[in-house]
Amino acid sequence: MGASTATTDPPAGDVGPPGADGLPSRGTLRSRIRDLSGAGPLLAVDIGGTKMEAGIVTGDGRVLDRARIATPGSTDPEKLFDALSSVVSEIVERATEQPIACGVGCGGPMEFGGRTVSPLNIHGWRRFPLRARLAALVGVPVAVDNDAKALAVGEGWVGAARGCDDYLAMVVSTGIGGGLVLDGRLLDGSGGNAGHVGHVVVEPEGRPCACGGRGCLEAEVSGTAIAAVTGRPAAEASPDVRRLCGTLVGRAVASVASLLDLQLAVVAGSVALGFGDEFFDAATEELRLRCGLDFARPTRIEPGGLGADGPLIGAAAVALLRQDGAATGGSDDAGHESDPGVSVVQGPDMREDGR
Secondary structure (H helix, E strand, O other): OOOOOOOOOOOOOOOOOEOOOOOEOOOOOOHHHHHHOOOOOEEEEEEOOOEEEEEEEOOOOOEEEEEEEEOOOOOOHHHHHHHHHHHHHHHHHHOOOOOOEEEEEEOOOEOHHHOOEOOOOOOOOOOEOHHHHHHHHHOOOEEEEEHHHHHHHHHHHHOOOOOOOOEEEEEEOOOEEEEEEEOOEEOOOOOOOOOOHHHOEOOOOOOEOOOOOEOEHHHHHOHHHHHHHHOOOHHHOOHHHHHHHHHHHHHHHHHHHHHHOOOEEEEEOHHHHHHOHHHHHHHHHHHHHHOOOOOOOOOEEEEOOOHHHHHHHHHHHHHHHOHHHOEOOOOOOOOOOOOOOOOOOOOOEOOOOOO
16 A cells, blocks of 8 residues: 655645745645545546556545556557456455546547547557546546646645646656646646657757657657667666766756746656666756756756655546546547536646635
8 A cells, every 4th residue: 555745734824835036936736626635535547658557545645555557568459448447447346435536647648638548658549538438437537637747736736746836747757748837727738738848859869759759858768768778677777877867857857947937847757766866966967057047047856755656646636636527437528629627728727816
C-alpha cells in the first residue's frame, strides 16, 4: 500500500506562496477538488508505455490498493485493452466499497477528454476510444486526461506544488510529458494537449523524435532515448549521462519559465527520480544559466512529492476535477464536439477565489 506525502494546509487567509515580487500569489489549486473530495473512494488508472496500473484512492489522496501489469508490446488494440481490463477488474473486485468515479491518466496525444487516445509509446492504440470502453467496463463515470496533466493536478492537490498557482509538472520516464497550471487553472489548449514539454526542442540538430521532429527533449532524455544511445537501460546510466539529462531538462524548463512566468517546475518519473541529485543539480544549474529575465530567475526545479503513488493520485485527481465531463457506462462519445464543464480553453476554474 502507498500513501501520499501531503503537506499541511496554508493558514486561513493565506492565498499561496509569495511570488517573485514578494506579494502573495492569487489563489491555490485546491478549491474544486476540495469541494468534491471525501465523498467516496476513486478508481484510478495509469496507462503508460511500460506498465498499466489501477488502484483505489481515497478522497484525501491516499492509495489504498493497487495492481499493475506490463504494457503488452502488441499492436492489436483489443489485446492491449484486454490487458488493461484485467488489471482494472482485479482492483474493482478487491475493493471493499464501490468507487464513485474513475480517473485515468494516459500518454498522449488524445482527443479532448480522452474520447480517443493515440499514445506515441503504445503503437497499437491510434484513435482508440478509451473513455467509452472503460466506462462500459466499470459502470461509473470515467474521466481521462494526459498522464502528465494528471500528475500536475495531483502534485497541486497533495504533492510538491500544493499551494502554488503557477507551475509546470513533468514526468521523465519511458517518455516525457508535462502539465501546466497558470493562475490556478489547469491549461488544456484547444484540443486538450497543452503541456507537451517533451517536444520542446533542446538540441536543434539532435536525434529524430517519434513525433516526427528532431532534437526534442523526449528524443534526448527519455528512458527510451537513453537506452537507444547507450545500449543500456536508464537505471544503468553513467554519471555523465545523468548530468546531461538534467542539463537538458533545465534548458527546457528555462524556456517554459520565460514564456509563462512560472514559480516552480515539479519533475517526477522513474528516470528523473532515479537519477537523483546529479540530475536535479545539473537541471538547476542550467535553469540559472538560461533564465535571464528578472521574473524567471526565481523559478525553481524540485522533485515530485508523490513518489511512486504520483500517477494514481493524479488519475484520482482527474476523476474529481473532471466529473462534469466524465463519460458514464453505456454512453456514446462519438459525435460530441465538447464536454460540459471540461472544454474551457484555460481549463476548469480551480482558484480559491473563483475568479
